[in-house]
Amino acid sequence: MTIRNALRDHGQRYRPRMACLKKAEKVLLEMQDPCTGVKSQPQRLVITIIPHAITGEDIIAWLADRFQIDAQEARSFGSMLVALGYIYPLQDHKRLVIKPDASLYRFQTPYFWPTQQWPVEDTDYAIYLAKRNIRKKGILELHEQEQYNHLHKWMNHKWDFVVMQAKEQYRAAKERKKPDRVVFDCQERAYWVVHRPPPGTVSAMDYGLDRRTDPNTDETQTPDYYERIMIFTQQSIMRPRVKSSVSIGALVKYSATYSGHDPFLSKCLPSSPWLTDDTTYWTMNMSNVEIPTKMRVERWTFSFKELLSDPRGRDDFRLFLKKEFSGENLAFWEGCEDLKWGTAVTMREKAEQIYKTFLARGAPRWINIDGKTMEITVKGLKHPHRYVLDAAQTHIYMLMKKDSYGRYLKSPVFKETLKKAICPEEHKFNEVQLEQNARNRRPSLSPIIIRQQEQEQRAKMAANAPVDITQLCRFTTPVPHLAVYTGIPDPPSVTASPSLPFLAHTPVCPSPISVALDSTSASERRMEASDGEGNAEVRAPEGGNLSKSRMALSLRRLLKRGCSPSAMFASLSPKCHTAATTSSRIQPITPDEPSQAPPRRIGNFFQIKVDIPPECRIYPIESEDEDEENRPASRDAVVTEEIICPWESLTRQNGTG
Amino acid sequence: MTQSKSKPKSNCKVVACYRHLASCVGGCTDSLQLRDELRQTREKAQKLAGDICHHLTSHLRDKSLPDGQRKEMELLWVAFSSCLELLHVDMCKVLNISGIVSLADSASLVHTGLEGGCSDVAARALSLPNLNQAQTDSLPAGLESQECNTMELEISQIDRMIDDMEMKVNVLRWLVEPHGPQYADPLSSTDSASMALLSIDEEQQAPTSQPLCQRSHIFVLLLLLGVFFVAATLSLCIFFFS
Numbered sequence: 001m002t003i004r005n006a007l008r009d010h011g012q013r014y015r016p017r018m019a020c021l022k023k024a025e026k027v028l029l030e031m032q033d034p035c036t037g038v039k040s041q042p043q044r045l046v047i048t049i050i051p052h053a054i055t056g057e058d059i060i061a062w063l064a065d066r067f068q069i070d071a072q073e074a075r076s077f078g079s080m081l082v083a084l085g086y087i088y089p090l091q092d093h094k095r096l097v098i099k100p101d102a103s104l105y106r107f108q109t110p111y112f113w114p115t116q117q118w119p120v121e122d123t124d125y126a127i128y129l130a131k132r133n134i135r136k137k138g139i140l141e142l143h144e145q146e147q148y149n150h151l152h153k154w155m156n157h158k159w160d161f162v163v164m165q166a167k168e169q170y171r172a173a174k175e176r177k178k179p180d181r182v183v184f185d186c187q188e189r190a191y192w193v194v195h196r197p198p199p200g201t202v203s204a205m206d207y208g209l210d211r212r213t214d215p216n217t218d219e220t221q222t223p224d225y226y227e228r229i230m231i232f233t234q235q236s237i238m239r240p241r242v243k244s245s246v247s248i249g250a251l252v253k254y255s256a257t258y259s260g261h262d263p264f265l266s267k268c269l270p271s272s273p274w275l276t277d278d279t280t281y282w283t284m285n286m287s288n289v290e291i292p293t294k295m296r297v298e299r300w301t302f303s304f305k306e307l308l309s310d311p312r313g314r315d316d317f318r319l320f321l322k323k324e325f326s327g328e329n330l331a332f333w334e335g336c337e338d339l340k341w342g343t344a345v346t347m348r349e350k351a352e353q354i355y356k357t358f359l360a361r362g363a364p365r366w367i368n369i370d371g372k373t374m375e376i377t378v379k380g381l382k383h384p385h386r387y388v389l390d391a392a393q394t395h396i397y398m399l400m401k402k403d404s405y406g407r408y409l410k411s412p413v414f415k416e417t418l419k420k421a422i423c424p425e426e427h428k429f430n431e432v433q434l435e436q437n438a439r440n441r442r443p444s445l446s447p448i449i450i451r452q453q454e455q456e457q458r459a460k461m462a463a464n465a466p467v468d469i470t471q472l473c474r475f476t477t478p479v480p481h482l483a484v485y486t487g488i489p490d491p492p493s494v495t496a497s498p499s500l501p502f503l504a505h506t507p508v509c510p511s512p513i514s515v516a517l518d519s520t521s522a523s524e525r526r527m528e529a530s531d532g533e534g535n536a537e538v539r540a541p542e543g544g545n546l547s548k549s550r551m552a553l554s555l556r557r558l559l560k561r562g563c564s565p566s567a568m569f570a571s572l573s574p575k576c577h578t579a580a581t582t583s584s585r586i587q588p589i590t591p592d593e594p595s596q597a598p599p600r601r602i603g604n605f606f607q608i609k610v611d612i613p614p615e616c617r618i619y620p621i622e623s624e625d626e627d628e629e630n631r632p633a634s635r636d637a638v639v640t641e642e643i644i645c646p647w648e649s650l651t652r653q654n655g656t657g
Numbered sequence: 658m659t660q661s662k663s664k665p666k667s668n669c670k671v672v673a674c675y676r677h678l679a680s681c682v683g684g685c686t687d688s689l690q691l692r693d694e695l696r697q698t699r700e701k702a703q704k705l706a707g708d709i710c711h712h713l714t715s716h717l718r719d720k721s722l723p724d725g726q727r728k729e730m731e732l733l734w735v736a737f738s739s740c741l742e743l744l745h746v747d748m749c750k751v752l753n754i755s756g757i758v759s760l761a762d763s764a765s766l767v768h769t770g771l772e773g774g775c776s777d778v779a780a781r782a783l784s785l786p787n788l789n790q791a792q793t794d795s796l797p798a799g800l801e802s803q804e805c806n807t808m809e810l811e812i813s814q815i816d817r818m819i820d821d822m823e824m825k826v827n828v829l830r831w832l833v834e835p836h837g838p839q840y841a842d843p844l845s846s847t848d849s850a851s852m853a854l855l856s857i858d859e860e861q862q863a864p865t866s867q868p869l870c871q872r873s874h875i876f877v878l879l880l881l882l883g884v885f886f887v888a889a890t891l892s893l894c895i896f897f898f899s
Contacts, residue, residue, distance in 0.1 A: 025757060032768050040768060052685070052768040109769040110683030110754040117753070118746055123739060133840055152839050160835040161736035164666070165743070168673035175777040176677070183770045184680065 016207050017215040018116040021084070025113065028086045031062065032107050038062045043090060043104055048179045053090060053104040060100050075100060083204035085114050088190030094198055106183075112191040114205050117216055120195040123158065126151045128192055130166035143199050199438060257302055261295055269295070271427035277437035278427060282444075287311035288457065294421045301409060304401040308333075320413040321404060328365035329396050329404070332358045336393035340386050351384035359392070369395045661712060665733050665740070667784070668705040672740045672747075674698055674782030677775060679747045683758040684769040692760070692804065694779035695751065699811065701783055702744055709737050710818055717826045731833050738822060745815050752808045760801065 031037045043053035056078070064074035078098035081087050082105070089095070090104040098105070129148045132139055140148060152159060173181055197203045219225060259265050263272055263281070270280050284293055292312050300307040300316075307313040314330075321327040335354045342350060358367050359377065369377075373391050380388040408414055429437065445453075675698045681691055716722060716730050758765055780786065 029758070029765050029767070033764055034768065035764065043770075050770050051772065052770040106770050107767050109680055109771075110758055110767060111680040111750060115750070115753070118749065121746070123743070130840070137840070149839075156835060157735055157830045157833040158739050158835075159839070160732060160837045161669075161739045163837050164669050164736065165673060165740070168670045169676060172670070172674045172677050172778050172781055175781050176775065177773040180771050180773050184677070187680070187769070 012210045012212050014211045014214040014216075015116055015119060016211045018114075018205075018207070021114055021116055024081060024084055024086055028081065028107065030066070031059070043106075045182070048182070050179050050183060053106055054087075055102045055104060056099045057101060059087070059098060059105065071100070080204070083194070085112065085191060085194035085204075088186070088193075090186065093186075093190060094193055094201075096193065096201075096204070106186070108190060109187055112187055114194065120205075122151055122155065123162065125192065125196055126155060126158075126162045127166045127169065128188060130162055131170050134166060134170050141198070147196065200434070261299060267426075269293075269426055270424040271429070276427065276429050276434060277441055278429070279444075280424070280427070284422075284424060292417070292421055294418075294423045297418050297421045300414075304397075304405045307405065307408075316413060316417050317404075317408055320408045320411050323411075323413065324404070324407070326404060328358060328367050329400050331365060332367045333393055333396050333400070336389045339389060344386075347386060348384055351381060351388060354389065355381055367392075367396060368399075661716075661733065664705060664709050664712070665737050668702065668709060668737065668740055671698060671702045671705060671782045672744050674778050675702060675744065676747055677778045678782075679751050681771060681775055682751050683754040683767055684771055685766050686769075686771045686774055687758070687760060687766050688774070689760070689800075691775060694776065696804075696807075698779055698782045699748065703811065703814070706737075706741060706744070706815070706818065709733075710822060713737060714822065714825050717828070728833075731828050732835070734826070734828050735830055735833050738819070741815060741819055741822075745812065745819065748808060748812050748815065752805065752812065755801065755805065755808075 034040075038054045038058050040052045040054050043050045059078050060071060060074045063069070063077050064071055067074070067077075069077070075098055078087075079096070082089065082098055083096045085096075086108055087098075087105045088108055089097075089099075090106060092103070126148070129140060129144055129151075132144075133148075155162070173184060176184065195203060195205060263274075268281055270284075271278050273279050273281050283289075285296060287310075289312060296310065296312065300310065300313045307317055318327065318330055321330050332354070335350070335358065339347060339350045339354065355363075355378075357363055357365050359374065359381075360366075369392050373395050377389060377392045675695070678691065678695050678698060681687060682695070713730060713734050717727070717734065722730065758767065760766075
């Protein structure tokens with residue numbers, strides 16, 4: 001609150017360069033030239049005659065002549081001069097446009113010209129409003145009244161000064177001749193219409209946020225300055241070059257594709273919130289909306305990047321991938337993004353978890369990347385950093401783009417979404433409603449709250465979602481936070497997914513958990529894979545609680561020994577059934593019978609479309625059988641052999657158990 | 658105390674007059690006379706400012722000042738510093754304008770519609786009954802650059818004064834409470850003529866629905882109706898009694 005903020009804080013508090021102002025000043029000085037400028041005429045008020053009034057049509061004609069432009073452009077140029085405040089209208093002073101008729105304008109005095117150097121002070125505005133109130137009480141308009149009260153509140157300490165100065169200025173004005181007084185009042189009024197626009201209009205001097213550098217200071221020629229220039233030119237030389245035809249072609253294509261979707265360039269349904277103050281457009285396009293708009297869905301077809309960057313599109317894609325059982329790709333991609341953008345503290349664990357879940361041999365959600373990329377990634381993971389998974393992520397991204405994206409666009413999921421997408425009707429507001437909207441403007445949710453909501457939603461999804469694990473191995477540890485990326489359960493169709501609070505206890509009993517989780521998708525697949533496999537019995541413990549499922553498990557073990565498993569399932573250790581699995585879909589899984597496993601396994605291999613190297617599939621089963629035999633002995637000690645990350649210990653390999 | 662109050666008041670007056678004079682710079686009424694008036698007003702303002710600054714600083718640095726007086730001083734301080742800021746900005750603007758629009762090139766002076774000079778305003782500022790100005794027709798060479806230099810010096814002087822003030826005295830502005838009312842009362846002699854001119858100006862615009870206008874129309878209508886009824890009653894009375 002000092003007069004001058006003497007802090008050299010390099011803060012953002014400078015007004016930006018406004019190069020147009022200097023240029024407009026030059027034009028104005030030419031225009032007002034009595035010989036070569038716009039011809040002026042006197043303005044006749046009741047008793048007085050005030051000279052130097054110019055008509056709108058004359059201004060436009062002069063501009064068109066001087067700059068050799070057509071009338072329409074001259075009109076916009078003239079309107080710009082009026083909007084900036086260099087010329088002000090004498091009639092209808094609140095609308096700052098040039099009318100191409102005989103309506104009168106006058107040149108603004110240089111004192112009231114807009115400047116870049118000095119901001120328009122609120123103190124001056126307060127003095128102006130006080131002056132107007134002195135002249136005639138109650139003449140202030142509603143918005144001016146509100147501003148006046150607002151200024152009175154926060155500039156209260158200066159208020160004596162404001163009132164005193166207003167009185168003095170008023171008295172000083174009385175010393176002038178009447179016509180001059182009128183002219184001065186008009187000038188001042190026009191100045192404040194430009195800089196404190198009435199509600200519903202925008203000031204042409206609005207420049208957004210303050211800038212970091214002061215354009216009025218000359219830059220000193222220090223060695224730093226020259227070094228910056230050198231670096232800049234070196235980088236410019238090193239830049240890769242593209243033919244201008246190619247780059248311009250890309251620009252044209254981009255503009256043509258997106259111009260219909262730009263809310264400023266083309267019509268925005270239902271109505272542009274920036275124009276009508278009605279926020280339906282934003283609420284309809286929020287990220288967690290159930291039914292997207294048609295325009296949004298159309299955007300998803302433009303490119304894969306568009307689809308992924310829109311949260312609603314990503315959800316749709318995730319749903320599709322879930323149906324195709326290649327959800328691990330998207331989950332891996334999201335995990336990499338999380339790693340890249342997350343906090344540095346969590347990076348190491350995240351990298352580990354991603355490796356264990358997606359990349360390691362025998363990982364539950366193994367992704368298919370080529371050997372070389374895998375090699376690079378694993379090597380990089382020894383010293384994990386933010387971008388260590390970049391190569392793998394790019395590979396998966398290209399895989400999804402070339403393969404899944406195309407299929408997604410032809411899939412029933414997308415077609416369904418497209419069919420359900422809504423096309424809102426256009427709002428038609430009249431003046432009164434527009435004013436009401438402007439008055440009912442409320443700030444949107446604070447970003448802190450939005451972030452909290454997102455986190456809650458993510459936690460909810462993590463708790464609810466069925467982990468669509470394609471492959472399961474008792475050596476894996478399901479990860480709590482990675483369950484995030486397992487997708488939203490289908491809203492209507494999915495039967496109550498198992499709530500998995502026990503995911504928090506991961507180190508304790510991994511395998512049965514993952515088994516229990518997998519049972520949902522596994523049985524799904526099993527049903528698809530094998531028909532008439534006594535599925536009715538599989539579905540038997542519908543709505544069963546924990547004990548029931550356990551019972552059913554032991555029952556099944558007796559009866560369903562010959563039932564074909566899908567992938568490898570870890571043996572169930574009853575001790576670990578601590579979870580409150582209230583879901584009806586918990587299907588206990590029968591462990592394999594080694595004798596019968598191989599023939600069916602191959603059959604399922606093809607039906608399940610799980611892309612896992614066979615050798616990886618084999619060994620856990622073998623070890624599983626061993627463990628199954630050993631289970632009664634080792635029941636007390638829950639052995640959890642996790643996948644060892646290669647950088648943790650090179651001696652203990654993830655061997656055969 | 659009255660003496661210490663009168664000086665800030667007159668400083669306020671001078672700054673207000675300076676603003677009026679500054680608004681004419683660069684316009685068609687800009688002339689050597691105006692520049693001269695500006696210079697004189699400026700000098701007076703600076704002299705007053707120096708005095709007040711000295712006076713207020715010495716009082717406020719005096720630790721033994723009683724509370725009531727201190728509050729008064731702080732109020733004056735706030736008013737004075739705001740005056741100084743206004744003066745500073747006005748001077749900068751005048752300097753800027755004289756750089757853009759030169760007096761020498763009379764055709765470039767903007768035709769703003771003003772006709773008369775501001776000598777009365779200047780007279781008010783200098784507290785003189787009238788200003789006797791010697792009319793100098795020709796522009797002495799180098800006057801403008803000289804003027805620029807002088808102005809720059811004066812601006813930097815004011816700058817330093819402001820900085821000094823901030824350094825020497827610590828006044829917590831937000832604790833200062835004003836005495837006066839929120840609304841400046843309309844002065845006794847309201848300027849009806851120029852008001853009328855301005856309001857005609859407004860009425861010449863495209864007919865926008867002004868609720869104020871409609872209200873006044875309705876009021877006038879009601880008045881006429883009332884008069885009409887009174888006349889009707891009177892005529893009826895006459896009819897009955899004659």
